[in-house]
Amino acid sequence: MNITTNGRTTVSISNLFPAIIETNQNPHSPNPLLQINGILEYVQDYRTRVKAFYFEVLLSQYRCPKCGGSLYMADQSECSCVCGHRFDPTLAFQVSPCCMKTLTRKTFHYACSGCHKIVPSRFIFDERLFDAEYFREMMQDSRRRAMVKKEEVRKLLAESRSGALTIMDEPQFDSIPELFKDLDLFIQNNAYQLSDGAFDFKSGFDMTPYRTQTLSLLSQSPIRFSSISPIPGDNRLDKVRRFITLIFMDNDREVNIQQHGNDLLIWRRQDEAYAEG
Numbered sequence: 001m002n003i004t005t006n007g008r009t010t011v012s013i014s015n016l017f018p019a020i021i022e023t024n025q026n027p028h029s030p031n032p033l034l035q036i037n038g039i040l041e042y043v044q045d046y047r048t049r050v051k052a053f054y055f056e057v058l059l060s061q062y063r064c065p066k067c068g069g070s071l072y073m074a075d076q077s078e079c080s081c082v083c084g085h086r087f088d089p090t091l092a093f094q095v096s097p098c099c100m101k102t103l104t105r106k107t108f109h110y111a112c113s114g115c116h117k118i119v120p121s122r123f124i125f126d127e128r129l130f131d132a133e134y135f136r137e138m139m140q141d142s143r144r145r146a147m148v149k150k151e152e153v154r155k156l157l158a159e160s161r162s163g164a165l166t167i168m169d170e171p172q173f174d175s176i177p178e179l180f181k182d183l184d185l186f187i188q189n190n191a192y193q194l195s196d197g198a199f200d201f202k203s204g205f206d207m208t209p210y211r212t213q214t215l216s217l218l219s220q221s222p223i224r225f226s227s228i229s230p231i232p233g234d235n236r237l238d239k240v241r242r243f244i245t246l247i248f249m250d251n252d253r254e255v256n257i258q259q260h261g262n263d264l265l266i267w268r269r270q271d272e273a274y275a276e277g
Contacts, residue, residue: 051125058122062093077124090121210245211254218255218268225264 059071064081071089074080079089090110094103099114109118173179209231217223225246230238246266249255258265 054125055123059089062089065092073123077121079123089123094119094122205241205244207241207245207248210242211249214242214246214249214255214266215268218266220268222258222265222267224260225266 055073059073059079062071063069064071064083064085065087066085067081067083069081069083071079071081074086077088077090078086080086088105090103091105094110095101096103096112096114096117096119098117098119099112101112101114103110103119103121104113110121111118213231214228217228225243228242230242246255246257246264250257253269256267256269
């Protein structure tokens with residue numbers, strides 16, 4: 001089988017891949033598709049050897065600017081000498097054909113330092129220029145801008161907060177005329193119903209009986225809230241008032257309260273503050 005390119009040149013497939021053609025002609029040979037990986041490996045190895053030979057011939061024309069020693073390619077767009085000196089051979093040895101001036105390195109290519117036209121580098125073999133230093137600087141700049149933006153947001157949020165309220169003197173309720181009268185009126189006008197049992201804010205609530213009863217029942221061992229007998233009257237309202245009393249007693253350091261399932265454990269405080277009281 002022959003392939004004609006551009007209408008003029010004829011290339012024989014058997015000349016390019018004789019092993020595949022021979023395999024196809026032999027029905028007992030393995031599938032040629034299984035040999036593709038071997039061909040690709042051969043091509044890659046051939047390309048590596050051609051590249052090394054190309055740079056060896058090219059760099060044989062130059063010497064190290066520092067010691068005059070021989071050079072070899074150490075990395076993309078970077079050669080090295082036995083003395084340890086590493087540099088870009090394109091910038092060191094190549095000049096532009098347009099102006100005969102040195103080249104400058106851009107992000108993805110080299111350019112003439114005179115007219116700024118793009119100039120292909122002779123020291124890059126079938127590759128695209130990758131400026132690692134440029135992308136390193138871009139990443140650092142991106143992180144820096146992100147940190148600056150984060151700091152600006154933090155300052156903006158800090159400035160939006162209200163200032164600290166410093167109270168130098170003890171509040172004097174008497175300085176506001178009829179404050180307590182207005183508060184009483186507000187509470188009386190906004191009394192609400194808890195449920196069928198009316199919790200009337202206008203009715204008096206004296207915690208003394210509940211406090212006295214609780215303290216009389218306390219000893220060294222805790223007692224359960226549910227075990228305290230209600231004071232005659234509304235049992236539900238009695239629990240509400242007894243619980244409120246316990247909250248105040250705990251705040252006054254007379255008792256300790258601890259959740260115990262759906263119940264409460266109550267015991268007398270024995271600390272120094274209570275003893276003094």
